[in-house]
Amino acid sequence: MSDTSSSSSVSDCTKPRTALTEAEVEALVRGICFKTGPPRTLGVEVEWLVHELRAPRLPVTPERLEAVYAALRDVPLRSALTVEPGGQLELSSPPAASLMECVGTVSADLDAVRAVLREAGLTLSGIGTDPWHPPRRFLREPRYDAMEAYLDRAGPAGRAMMCTSASVQVCLDAGYEEPGPLGHGRRWWLAHTLGAVLVAAFANSPLLCGSPTGWRSTRQLLWTEIGAGRAGAPSLETEPRTAWARHVLDAPVMCVRRENGPWDVPDGLTFREWTRTGAPTRADLDYHVSTLFPPVRPRGHLELRMIDAQPGDDGWIVPVAVTTALFDDPEATESAYRAVKPLAERSLSLPAPHNPLWTDAARAGLTDPELHEVAVACFTAALEALPRLGATAEVTDAVAAYRNRYVLPGRCPADDQLDRLRGTDGRTHGKDIHP
Numbered sequence: 189m190s191d192t193s194s195s196s197s198v199s200d201c202t203k204p205r206t207a208l209t210e211a212e213v214e215a216l217v218r219g220i221c222f223k224t225g226p227p228r229t230l231g232v233e234v235e236w237l238v239h240e241l242r243a244p245r246l247p248v249t250p251e252r253l254e255a256v257y258a259a260l261r262d263v264p265l266r267s268a269l270t271v272e273p274g275g276q277l278e279l280s281s282p283p284a285a286s287l288m289e290c291v292g293t294v295s296a297d298l299d300a301v302r303a304v305l306r307e308a309g310l311t312l313s314g315i316g317t318d319p320w321h322p323p324r325r326f327l328r329e330p331r332y333d334a335m336e337a338y339l340d341r342a343g344p345a346g347r348a349m350m351c352t353s354a355s356v357q358v359c360l361d362a363g364y365e366e367p368g369p370l371g372h373g374r375r376w377w378l379a380h381t382l383g384a385v386l387v388a389a390f391a392n393s394p395l396l397c398g399s400p401t402g403w404r405s406t407r408q409l410l411w412t413e414i415g416a417g418r419a420g421a422p423s424l425e426t427e428p429r430t431a432w433a434r435h436v437l438d439a440p441v442m443c444v445r446r447e448n449g450p451w452d453v454p455d456g457l458t459f460r461e462w463t464r465t466g467a468p469t470r471a472d473l474d475y476h477v478s479t480l481f482p483p484v485r486p487r488g489h490l491e492l493r494m495i496d497a498q499p500g501d502d503g504w505i506v507p508v509a510v511t512t513a514l515f516d517d518p519e520a521t522e523s524a525y526r527a528v529k530p531l532a533e534r535s536l537s538l539p540a541p542h543n544p545l546w547t548d549a550a551r552a553g554l555t556d557p558e559l560h561e562v563a564v565a566c567f568t569a570a571l572e573a574l575p576r577l578g579a580t581a582e583v584t585d586a587v588a589a590y591r592n593r594y595v596l597p598g599r600c601p602a603d604d605q606l607d608r609l610r611g612t613d614g615r616t617h618g619k620d621i622h623p
Contacts, residue, residue: 206469206470207463207466207467207468207469208463208468208470208472209463210437210460213436213437213459213460213468213473214434214437216473217433217436217437217473217477218429218430218432218433220487220488221432221433221486221487221488222362222372222376222428222429222486223361223362223488223489224362224363224364224365225361225362225364225365226361226364226370227360227361227363227364227515227516228285229283229284229361229489230283230284230286230287230359230360230361230512231280231281231283231358231359231489232280232358232359232504232508233279233280233281233355233356233357233359233491234278234279234294234298234356234357234497234504235272235276235278235353235355235497236276236277236278236312236313236314236354237312237313237314237318237497238253238276238277238305238310238312238313239310239311239313240309240311241305241306241309241311242309244311245320247321247324248310252308253326255308256304256305259304259308260304263300263301263304265297265301266281266282266293266297267281267282267293267294268280268282269297269301271326272326273327273332273335273336273350273351274324274325274326274350274351274352275324275326275327275351276351276354277301277312279294279297279298279301281293281294286577287508287512287513287578287579287583288578288580288583290508291505291508291509291583294504295502295505298501302501312501313354313497314497314498314500314504315354315392315605316353316355316391316392316406316407316496317354317393317395317396317406317407317410318352319395319398319605320397320398321397323344323347323350323351324351326351330449330450330451331443331445331451332350333450334442334443334450334451334452334453335350335442335443335479337453338443339414341455342415345409345410345414349407349410349414353407354407354496355493355495355496355497356390356496356497356498357492357493357495358491358495358507358508358511358512359487359490359492360490360492360511360512360515360516361489361490362376362489362490369522369525370516370518370521372428374521374525375515376424376428376484376486378514378521378525378528379484379490379492379515380421380424380539381529381531381532381545382524382566383484383492383494383540383546384531384540384546384548384549384559385531385549385559385562385563385566386492386494386495386507386510387494387495387496387541387550388405388548388549388550388552388554388559388600389510389553389554389563389566389594389595389600390495390498390506390507390601391404391408391496391549391550391600391601392404392405392496392497392498392601392605393405393406393407393496394406394602394603394606395605395606395609400606400609403551404550404551404552404603405549405550405551405602406550407496408494409550409551412541412542412546412547412550416539416542417438417439417440418439418440418481419480419482419483420540420542421435421482421540422434422435422482422539423537423539424537425537435480435482436459436473436476436477437459437460437463438458438459438460439459439476440454440456440457441454441457441458441462441476442476442479445472445475481493482540483540483541484540492511494541495507496602498601499601502586505586506586509570509583509584509586509587510567510570510587512577513569513570513571513574513577513579514570514573517573517576519572519573520570520572523565523569524566527562527565527569528566530558530562531545531558531559531562532545534548553600553602553603554594554595554598554599554600555598560595563595564591564595567591567595568591570587571584571591574587
């Protein structure tokens with residue numbers, strides 16, 4: 189949910205309003221959702237929970253978060269640093285010309301951020317959902333008040349998503365206009381099908397409020413419970429630009445911004461209906477798109493949003509490396525496409541994540557035999573491709589170590605959390621589930 193933390197401030201509410209028609213909205217969305225061409229750049233958005241360094245189960249006071257975030261504003265970073273509604277910290281890399289440029293930039297920025305946090309007795313935690321603390325809003329702004337009011341209509345999942353979740357979001361170029369392994373149509377389809385494998389392989393959120401939820405990726409469950417209009421994908425049966433434009437128009441409007449006072453939170457108003465009965469502007473459209481959270485969001489490039497935050501200081505590098513290899517190396521892309529193609533039947537032609545394939549991935553992880561088999565094939569293809577993409581031995585070794593520790597035995601980081609909670613990994617029962 190990176191856009192909600194940094195985009196579309198109220199300042200544009202004061203600009204002259206030029207209303208958009210339904211046809212203009214469709215043309216605008218179609219024109220900006222897929223910027224095609226050779227895949228040349230990539231990026232990553234890494235979200236982190238912020239915990240006490242020595243006692244992560246203790247809540248961090250808002251005053252301490254405010255102080256450390258104020259200190260971080262003076263730290264020179266190449267990545268954009270933003271804060272999420274619950275106080276999670278996010279770094280968004282600039283577009284990088286290579287995998288190693290991306291890894292180098294974000295690693296250096298994370299080192300600088302961690303040094304400031306360490307001085308304050310705080311640390312970054314790579315977990316998909318906070319294992320101990322209930323949702324608590326840190327940011328009090330009209331946009332988040334409106335978001336909370338809107339999401340509360342569907343139940344408690346929205347607040348948990350806003351305040352207690354974290355992810356690794358990989359951003360890749362849309363691909364060529366033409367068909368083929370690196371064509372935007374193939375990459376769009378692959379992102380939604382391979383996405384289930386990424387959910388399963390990197391699941392790292394089995395707990396909420398100290399208890400197992402029965403899901404290895406509870407974070408993915410939360411997104412599913414928010415609803416298809418807000419967090420679902422469009423149909424893969426339709427041409428991508430057309431499908432996304434229709435999805436944007438038919439999605440419910442989260443809020444109508446105001447210069448002063450609370451923002452309106454309409455009930456059941458779609459953007460299409462708003463163009464017919466009101467006067468939404470280009471700024472309103474841009475904000476509306478930023479409040480849609482599908483597992484793959486087309487923003488000119490493709491933003492893959494389904495991967496849980498990963499354990500360890502450098503755990504985030506593995507999903508970035510694997511995903512980049514499987515999308516940007518033609519050989520690996522073909523291997524991944526062949527491996528995941530049989531999985532498509534399990535989706536029953538229903539959009540992600542509201543289909544059986546994604547549900548099984550989030551609940552079972554790699555204990556699902558078919559997902560396990562496909563994950564092994566995809567990691568093998570990625571490892572073969574990484575040297576061709578200029579990956580260092582350190583990055584390739586990290587991917588190989590992850591494959592050996594998790595993928596080959598049919599595990600994911602969520603299983604480590606569950607083992608520690610149950611005391612089945614040789615540690616004291618319930619002693620520590622901090623990654």
